[in-house]
Amino acid sequence: MKTLVVGGAGFIGSHLCDALLKAGHTVCCMDNFSLGTRENIAHLKEQEGFTLWEGDASDGDVLAEVFEKSRPEAVYHLAANSDIQASAANPDVEYQNTYTTTYQVLACMRKFQVKKLFFASTSAVYGDKRDVLLDENTPNLAPVSYYGAAKLGSEALISAFTYMNDMKSLVFRFPNVIGPRLTHGVIFDFMRKLEKDPSRLKILGNGKQTKPYIYVTDLVEAIMKFASVLEEDKTGVTLYNLGVEGDTSVTRIADILCEEMGLSSVTYEYTGGEGGWKGDVPRFCYCLDKIHAAGWKAVYDSDEAVRKTIQEVRREKEKG
Amino acid sequence: MKTLVVGGAGFIGSHLCDALLKAGHTVCCMDNFSLGTRENIAHLKEQEGFTLWEGDASDGDVLAEVFEKSRPEAVYHLAANSDIQASAANPDVEYQNTYTTTYQVLACMRKFQVKKLFFASTSAVYGDKRDVLLDENTPNLAPVSYYGAAKLGSEALISAFTYMNDMKSLVFRFPNVIGPRLTHGVIFDFMRKLEKDPSRLKILGNGKQTKPYIYVTDLVEAIMKFASVLEEDKTGVTLYNLGVEGDTSVTRIADILCEEMGLSSVTYEYTGGEGGWKGDVPRFCYCLDKIHAAGWKAVYDSDEAVRKTIQEVRREKEKG
Numbered sequence: 001m002k003t004l005v006v007g008g009a010g011f012i013g014s015h016l017c018d019a020l021l022k023a024g025h026t027v028c029c030m031d032n033f034s035l036g037t038r039e040n041i042a043h044l045k046e047q048e049g050f051t052l053w054e055g056d057a058s059d060g061d062v063l064a065e066v067f068e069k070s071r072p073e074a075v076y077h078l079a080a081n082s083d084i085q086a087s088a089a090n091p092d093v094e095y096q097n098t099y100t101t102t103y104q105v106l107a108c109m110r111k112f113q114v115k116k117l118f119f120a121s122t123s124a125v126y127g128d129k130r131d132v133l134l135d136e137n138t139p140n141l142a143p144v145s146y147y148g149a150a151k152l153g154s155e156a157l158i159s160a161f162t163y164m165n166d167m168k169s170l171v172f173r174f175p176n177v178i179g180p181r182l183t184h185g186v187i188f189d190f191m192r193k194l195e196k197d198p199s200r201l202k203i204l205g206n207g208k209q210t211k212p213y214i215y216v217t218d219l220v221e222a223i224m225k226f227a228s229v230l231e232e233d234k235t236g237v238t239l240y241n242l243g244v245e246g247d248t249s250v251t252r253i254a255d256i257l258c259e260e261m262g263l264s265s266v267t268y269e270y271t272g273g274e275g276g277w278k279g280d281v282p283r284f285c286y287c288l289d290k291i292h293a294a295g296w297k298a299v300y301d302s303d304e305a306v307r308k309t310i311q312e313v314r315r316e317k318e319k320g
Numbered sequence: 321m322k323t324l325v326v327g328g329a330g331f332i333g334s335h336l337c338d339a340l341l342k343a344g345h346t347v348c349c350m351d352n353f354s355l356g357t358r359e360n361i362a363h364l365k366e367q368e369g370f371t372l373w374e375g376d377a378s379d380g381d382v383l384a385e386v387f388e389k390s391r392p393e394a395v396y397h398l399a400a401n402s403d404i405q406a407s408a409a410n411p412d413v414e415y416q417n418t419y420t421t422t423y424q425v426l427a428c429m430r431k432f433q434v435k436k437l438f439f440a441s442t443s444a445v446y447g448d449k450r451d452v453l454l455d456e457n458t459p460n461l462a463p464v465s466y467y468g469a470a471k472l473g474s475e476a477l478i479s480a481f482t483y484m485n486d487m488k489s490l491v492f493r494f495p496n497v498i499g500p501r502l503t504h505g506v507i508f509d510f511m512r513k514l515e516k517d518p519s520r521l522k523i524l525g526n527g528k529q530t531k532p533y534i535y536v537t538d539l540v541e542a543i544m545k546f547a548s549v550l551e552e553d554k555t556g557v558t559l560y561n562l563g564v565e566g567d568t569s570v571t572r573i574a575d576i577l578c579e580e581m582g583l584s585s586v587t588y589e590y591t592g593g594e595g596g597w598k599g600d601v602p603r604f605c606y607c608l609d610k611i612h613a614a615g616w617k618a619v620y621d622s623d624e625a626v627r628k629t630i631q632e633v634r635r636e637k638e639k640g
Contacts, residue, residue, distance in 0.1 A: 164466070
């Protein structure tokens, strides 16, 4: 099938391009390289069935040209600002890179009659519901970050466009996603800090912020498996909370990292408070009944995903 | 208090300007006159405390100028495309006039440190839940119109901006709102058709589409009453389904209209089907427990609101 991966040079997008090509699909990868990198897709450039478009999906004219030339049958939309901490200082980034990209993708799908969509949503749509077991029917979604707001707005757009244009859409609300090609986030920060000064580690908050971390290949496998819903006759939106067994606190991440780096006497310096920064949700927990009942389970639990990521990122670094 | 009413020359906005001025506030009315009209606010132009800005709130620079000059303490945001049927053919209208106006209003409030917001939301955020008694905790909001999607996206933005900037926001999900200065919708359509040909009336759908209609002065009274929440110390979003007793079917509207026009032998010609057009929600019903418990009740029930609107609109027309 001819696929378009918007945000295909990003951390998750590039892994998805790998999987789609491996499954025999052609891949048109579009990216504006704001967070995505050429390195992430360097190994695909010569590969049969892969084409790269440099362009910004929030520009409707540019995107229409990509649709016109590549004529996709299915669109995987992963373009977004994924750095929540950064957009807290500048919400325009979310308006442009997260919401408007979704709007333009849907407007082009409507125009070019493309009916199959995968969308990467997030736990951030729920807001701060730290004491609620979050399932797909949890009410009162109340994002506390501009990122979560733009993603919830995107879900709303997908609902209306899917209904109005008889589309099929698959939406996953991702937890924290980690693995090779990761560019930011707590693991990356800690690693950088400890390389600079292996005697101590400054930790934002009280270190008890606890979230489920999914390994990126587990996530991509789930996308590939459930994309079969886009082949069914039934139109509509299919939504899953995508999660893993267990969760990992920020202090636990530091512990695993120190173990892997062979550091035994690091002093942790906590800045204090429950959240890492304003807009950060300190804890959340997914109910996984729906996705488990549908026959999928992650290979790695949260702690394993953290450890494997640290190992992979260190291996990449050693390779240079 | 210095207030800014965005969309203040519109049907509802202009009634709100009336009420705010009457209560002793100054009103800066901003409108791009896409749906609002100069006639709606003509009676206010010479009034002390009223200023008019012609401009488009989806343009951040223009809006920032209005904030800079008028320095509002509270913003009432009612700017939106309210013609759902029209935007079904062109979703860009909702992206621009409904979602982007909200984004820019919030971005300016953040920039100018304005902390009090009223926002006009809608039953359309729920989507087609015709067999559910809709309360503020109903889960799985799934808009079927581009209008509903842009309003739900706006609510998501308000959630994040309110949290991130310690604001106080009051959100009403309006039912169908009618009354003097109405510019479109079923009552208006039917009246126009019957004036042309009083022998027959073409009705979209099966006529059984049934919704609660609220009279605009009831609605504005509720806004004025609950705006007191913006004066409290507590920050956060306060949300109400704003509704009336009873509901009115499309056929019942035709009946009331014929009665008021003194027409006794009109043939109704139904186009058939449950909804008036794609994206129309044929029925919805609000649970009013929360707003009633808060001590508010509409004066007019749905049928009365319809009859009173017909009488007022006819009176206005006779005046020319």
